[in-house]
Amino acid sequence: LAAQQQGTLVTILSPEVIIERPQNLEHGDFASGLALKLARSMKMSPLAVAHKISEYLSLPPEIDKVSVVSPGFINFTLRDDWLKEQVEVILNAGESYGNLDLGKGSLVQVEFVSANPTGPLHVGHGRGAVLGSTLTNILAAAGYLVEKEYYVNNMGAQIDNFTRSLYARYQQCLGREVTMPSEGYLGNYMIDLAQEIVSEYGNKLLNLPQEEAITKISEIGLEKMMAGIKEDLRLLRVDFERWFSERSLYEEGQYNKAMAILQGGGYVAKRENAIWFESTSLGEDKDNVLVRSDGSPTYFASDIAYHYNKFMERRFHTVINIWGADHQGHIPRMKAAIRALGIDPEQLKIITYQLVTLRRGEEIVKLSKRSGDIISLREVIDEVGVDACRFIFLSRSADSQMDFDIELAKKQSVENPVYYVQYAHARIASILRLAEQRVIDYSQGDVSLLSTEPELTLIRRLILLPESMEDIATTLQPHYLPYYAQDLATAFHSFYKQCRVISQNEALTKARLKLVKASQIVLAKTLHLMGMTAPEKM
Structure with a gap:
């Protein structure tokens, strides 16, 4: 702008100025490609535009120099003395280093996992669990008020299938010849569950009228499945403030209230003996069934009622749902329903995550040797450990398919990224222990002595934590x-x-110990945000 006002550059509508981090530190700490975007309109080479812009820049005190490099990038390098001061900033902030006030106390709900309680959790659920719990840790550190929630699907067709499957297995365990339902749950875990119920209740449930027995075994079975799910998640260091029952939406009136709003807005129609949400009026490709012809509500109807409860009763400003990729097609109609309820669809954020393929080296692993069923999350946690599970589940973007190599996760070598990162913290801890054993007081260390390239490079990495947290x-x-x-x-x-x-060199020792302590603060904070331990020894 200053160059344009001086007439050195042609006055045009300037594009958005984007400052980025170059991948190569030799290109400075920050870079802008603005000149590349302006060159054609200015009728000048990008390099010439970059030089003109750099002449008129007013630099903040943290910047040491500006350089222009081909084909037209403007690079900015931080002052060494400012970088060294950041070691003291980190030490003074301690565990709070990196925390932000980005959210300013805004109320956010993150709903994740929410697996049907019809079977044990598998590795796909584990990926969603770790994504959700890590994201909530970061949002909380960024100044948001975050509530973690698990939505318990405890009604509907899948629960009916689970119940009838369990009742059949229960009868079989007591010697009755009963056929499993055609769409039943056939995993061996159902036999184990039935045997557990037999050991606790004997044949008491057989003495009840069939429907009463089915209702009772449903309650028992779902409670036991949820207890297993909660234990698996506890092992993975995932917790929730609330376990929300789908059934409560019907018992406490949210379903009726949400349907009344849709009806009042003219978004509901009855045809083919069913009740439909006319989502085509909101730009959707097709309308969607809310209530089937047999009078039973669809999962979609429950989801609408659930989001009515989230936004209009509990007043969350932002709701983040973390779903498996098989729910991708559900997103547009959910956004349409939110709009029909009178809520800004932008307040609903939905993250979908792709499948996880388990491997042992080159071999794809599908079935458990122990049970013959699909491998459960618990088995993977038991074999590779919680820290490895969490790091690996986080290591790819949610929309990328994931290969989870069990053998690599167990390796105690630098090939294993989990080991590599945690070993850095163990190294730090060993240095600080040695300093303590030698009674070295480094509190008055002079950080201005930190002048070598490895020292300054490390500081440059340390100060990226707040920026990384803001990005996430x-x-x-x-x-x-x-x-x-x-x-x-x-x-x-x-x-x-x-x-x-x-x-x-006593003075340099004390300065470097300050840098090591700052590194411990930042690395431990990073590990804890990921829900991992920061080991003192390895």
């Missing part, structure tokens, strides 16, 4: 965090190999 809170993509953790671990390992921390 804004884009809702927590996979950036394990990438950041690996970059930070690489920078620390490089520093460790090239810079002796505790040496005969």
Whole structure:
């Protein structure tokens, strides 16, 4: 703008100015490709435009220099003395370093996992669980008031199939010849569950009228399945503030209230003996059934009532749903229903995650050797550990398919990214223990002595934490965090190999111990945000 006012550059409508982080640190700390966008309109080469812009830049005090490089990038480099000061900033902030006030206390609900309680959790559920719990950790640290919720689907056709399957298995365990329902749940876990009920109740349920027995075994079976799900999630370090019952939407009136709003807005029609949501009037390709011809509400109807409860009764400003990729087609009609309820659809954010393929090296693993069923989440946790599960589930963007290599996850070597990152923290802890054993007080260390390339590179990585957290809170993509953790671990390992921390040079030792302590604060914070441990020894 200053160059245009001076007449050095042609006055045109300027595009949005984007400042990015170059991948190569040799290109500075920040870069802009603005000149590349302006060159054609200015009728000048991008390099010439970049030089003109750089002449008129008013730089903040943190910037040391500006350079122009081909084909027209403007690069900015931070001052070394400012970088060194950030070590003290991190030490003073401690565990709160990286926290933001981005959310300003805005109320956000994140609903995730929400698997039907008809079987054990599998690795796909685990991926959704870790995505959700990590995202909530970051949003909370970014200044949002976050509530984590699991939506319990405890009614409908799948629950009926589960109940009748369990009742059949229960009777079989007691010696009756009963055929399993055609659409029943045939996994071995159903036999185990039935046997557990027999051991607790004996044949008491057989003495009840059939429908009463079915109702009772449904209650018992669902309670036991939910207890197993909660235990699996506890092992994975995933917790929830609320377990919301689908059935409660009908018992407490939210379903009727939501349907009344749709009816009042003219979005409901009755035809073919069913009740339809006329989503075509809101731009959808087709209308959707709310109530089937037999009078039973669809899952879609329950979801509308559930979101009425979230937005209009509990007053969440933003709702984030984390769904499996098989729900992708459900998103447009859900957004249409939100609009029909009088809510801005932008307040509903939906993240879908792709499938997980389990491998042992090159071999794809489908069935459990123990049970013959699909491999459960619990089995994978037991084999590779919680930290490895969480890191790997986070390591790809949600919309990318994932290969989970069980053998790699167990390796105690730098090939395993989980080991590599945690080993960096263990190394840090060992250095600080040695300093403590030698009674080195580094509280007055002079960080201005940190001048080598490995030291400054490490500081540059440390100060990226707040920026990474803001990116994740804004884009809702927590996979950036394990990438950041690996970059930070690489920078620390490089520093460790090239810079002796505790040496005969007392002043430099104290300065480097401050840098090591700052590294511990940032790396531990990163690991904890991912729900992982920061080991003192490995």
